[in-house]
Every structure is written in C-alpha cells, then in structure tokens.
Amino acid sequence: MYTFTLIPLLSLLPATLSAPIFGLPPSTSDDSATGKPTPVSLDTVNSTLVRPALFSRVAYCESATITSWTCGKPCEALSHITFLQSGGDEGAIPLYYIAHDADDQSLVVAHAGTDPVKFLSLLNDAEFELVALNSSRFPEAAGTDIKVHDGFQQTFERTADGLLAGVMKGLASTGVKKVVVTGHSLGAALATMTGAMIKDAVDPSVNVAVTGYGLPRGGNEAWANFLDSKLGLTFVTNQHDPIPIVPPKALGFQHSSGEIHSVDGTQSNFVACPGQDNENCSTGNSLIDFNIVNHLGPYFQDISFGTPECSTGLFG
Ligand SMILES: *[C@@H]1O[C@H](CO)[C@@H](O)[C@H](O)[C@H]1NC(C)=O
Ligand SMILES: *[C@@H]1O[C@H](CO)[C@@H](O)[C@H](O)[C@H]1NC(C)=O
Numbered sequence: 306m307y308t309f310t311l312i313p314l315l316s317l318l319p320a321t322l323s324a325p326i327f328g329l330p331p332s333t334s335d336d337s338a339t340g341k342p343t344p345v346s347l348d349t350v351n352s353t354l355v356r357p358a359l360f361s362r363v364a365y366c367e368s369a370t371i372t373s374w375t376c377g378k379p380c381e382a383l384s385h386i387t388f389l390q391s392g393g394d395e396g397a398i399p400l401y402y403i404a405h406d407a408d409d410q411s412l413v414v415a416h417a418g419t420d421p422v423k424f425l426s427l428l429n430d431a432e433f434e435l436v437a438l439n440s441s442r443f444p445e446a447a448g449t450d451i452k453v454h455d456g457f458q459q460t461f462e463r464t465a466d467g468l469l470a471g472v473m474k475g476l477a478s479t480g481v482k483k484v485v486v487t488g489h490s491l492g493a494a495l496a497t498m499t500g501a502m503i504k505d506a507v508d509p510s511v512n513v514a515v516t517g518y519g520l521p522r523g524g525n526e527a528w529a530n531f532l533d534s535k536l537g538l539t540f541v542t543n544q545h546d547p548i549p550i551v552p553p554k555a556l557g558f559q560h561s562s563g564e565i566h567s568v569d570g571t572q573s574n575f576v577a578c579p580g581q582d583n584e585n586c587s588t589g590n591s592l593i594d595f596n597i598v599n600h601l602g603p604y605f606q607d608i609s610f611g612t613p614e615c616s617t618g619l620f621g
C-alpha cells in the first residue's frame with residue numbers, strides 16, 4: 306500500500322540533486338520514437354496549455370481557500386469560477402476539486418500532486434508493481450494486458466466514485482459540454498485515470514480534454530496505447546525534470562503520445578514530440594544529470610507548482 310504525503314515544504318528543495326540514486330542505467334530501449342519534434346507556437350501555448358496549468362496550480366492550495374476561491378495569486382489568476390466539490394484529505398489522498406469555468410464554458414477537474422523529492426525516490430523504488438487496470442471500472446481492460454502503477458491506481462480509486470458523481474452532477478447543473486481534467490506530478494498521473502473514467506461515463510457529445518504537467522510514466526505500453534486511443538492526452542514536460550522519465554522504461558513503463566516539451570524554459574521554445582517516449586524530448590534526458598526544480602517550474606510565464614505559490618490570507 307502506497308501513501309503519498311503532501312508536504313508543504315517545496316521551497317526548501319535543493320537546486321539540484323545529481324546523485325545517481327537509481328542503480329538503473331539510463332533508458333537505452335530502442336522502441337522509443339525518434340520523430341523530429343516540431344515547434345509549438347506561442348499562440349498555441351497561450352491558448353491551450355496555460356489555462357489548465359492555472360487550475361492545476363490552484364489544486365496545491367489549502368482546501369478551504371479553494372472552496373471560497375481565496376487562495377491568493379493562483380485563484381486571482383482565474384475569474385468567473387464557481388467551486389463545486391472537492392475530495393481527498395490533503396494527506397495520504399491528494400486533494401482534487403471540481404469547478405465551473407464560465408469563461409471557457411467547461412467543467413474543470415484538477416488533482417494536486419505531492420512532494421517531488423519523496424515522489425522521485427518512490428518512483429525509483431523497484432518494489433512497486435505494474436498491476437492490471439481495474440476491469441470493473443474499465444470494462445474494455447478485461448482480457449487485455451493493460452497494466453498500471455499500483456500506487457497510482459490505489460490512490461485514484463480512493464476518490465474515483467465521489468469524483469465521478471460530482472462530475473455527472475456538475476455537467477447536469479451547468480449544461481456545459483466540455484470537461485477539462487488536469488494536474489501536476491502525481492496529480493497528472495491521477496488525471497489520466499480520471500480522464501479515462503469520465504470519458505467512459507459521459508455522453509459522447511461531451512468533450513473530455515486531459516492536460517498534465519510533469520507527468521511520470523503511469524503504466525505499460527498497452528496502457529499508453531489505451532490512453533492514446535481513448536483520450537489523446539496532452540502532457541507538458543519541462544527541460545531536465547526527472548519525474549517524466551520514471552518509472553524507467555527498463556521496468557516496462559511507457560508514456561503515451563502527446564508530449565509537449567519545454568526545451569529551455571522560454572515560452573518561445575516549446576516543441577511537440579511525435580510518438581510515445583520520444584528520445585528527442587524528455588525521454589532523452591538522463592537520470593544522472595537532472596534538475597528537480599524543473600519539475601516545479603516555471604513552465605510558462607510565471608506559472609510554477611507547489612504550495613509556496615498559494616498566498617493564503619495575504620489577498621483573501
Ligand atoms: C532524435 O534522436 C535520435 C536518437 O537520439 C538522433 O539520432 C536524432 O538525430 C534526433 N533527431 C532530431 C531531429 O533531433
Ligand atoms: C502569450 O502570453 C504572454 C504573457 O501573457 C504574452 O506576453 C504573449 O504576447 C502571448 N502571446 C501570444 C501569441 O498570445
């Protein structure tokens with residue numbers, strides 16, 4: 306059983322951790338895609354990637370300040386939002402919330418992540434297992450080889466039923482036809498499962514868009530293919546963040562397609578990476594020379610993730 310504890314001390318991180326703490330060689334698997342990355346325009350970055358990031362940033366704030374939308378800078382960056390529901394306990398079960406975004410005419414589901422240093426060492430703990438995707442929740446998984454990280458699935462399952470009920474209720478009460486599912490870090494891994502669950506439950510006329518930031522690998526190649534066919538996931542990786550390259554491919558994990566990579570941290574240098582685990586994007590990074598601060602950001606403009614971004618009480 307895994308627990309992911311949310312520690313509000315992200316600002317105390319060292320600038321880099323460069324020790325080769327994994328005992329595993331960098332990925333040398335040759336089934337990685339090597340298609341040439343293509344530039345993503347500033348306009349596309351602004352119009353598609355920034356807004357979900359703003360919602361993911363809010364998810365790190367204290368639950369009570371999300372309910373009242375008074376979490377400081379993260380909440381102030383988003384207007385015309387109606388909070389609908391939250392779940393999780395800000396401890397072993399990371400928080401999620403559901404809100405109505407009137408400007409975008411969408412329902413937003415955002416998952417918080419967890420302490421990145423602990424998370425990194427957990428994801429490199431070779432004792433975790435790939436387990437079958439719950440075929441009671443995902444009937445198409447029955448009789449297939451779809452496997453996911455057991456810790457992610459257990460964490461997902463703890464809030465899945467209440468979250469889905471909240472989404473169905475929110476769709477009915479607001480009448481919107483779009484669900485935006487987002488999260489950073491562990492929150493991004495949870496968002497992929499949440500997005501797949503919602504997609505199965507809603508009317509086909511409802512658009513379900515999942516955008517993750519600093520996403521770790523969450524399952525095997527069959528899971529990556531499942532996400533590709535069901536969701537068309539988008540996930541943003543920042544420079545030399547180590548989290549997107551764990552758990553390693555050598556242990557059977559694989560990313561889906563949909564990576565958008567920030568090459569040098571400037572808003573004008575994002576690339577779209579064709580295929581799964583493209584070696585010319587974060588998969589080409591090394592677990593020996595990485596920068597955990599890149600996991601937190603900034604990803605765009607001044608958007609970083611973690612509780613220090615929340616200014617509880619200062620603005621509210
Ligand atoms: C992509 O990566 C491969 C393998 O690392 C390399 O040979 C190739 O030159 C790269 N292509 C581009 C366009 O960067
Ligand atoms: C993207 O947003 C940044 C910051 O708000 C702004 O400076 C830039 O002009 C925008 N670019 C486009 C193409 O909209």
Ligand SMILES: *[C@@H]1O[C@H](CO)[C@@H](O)[C@H](O)[C@H]1NC(C)=O
Nearest residue numbers: 439440441442443458459462
């Ligand atoms: C599998 O999904 C069902 C809902 O379809 C849920 O009730 C059950 O707890 C899940 N199983 C596990 C092991 O999480």
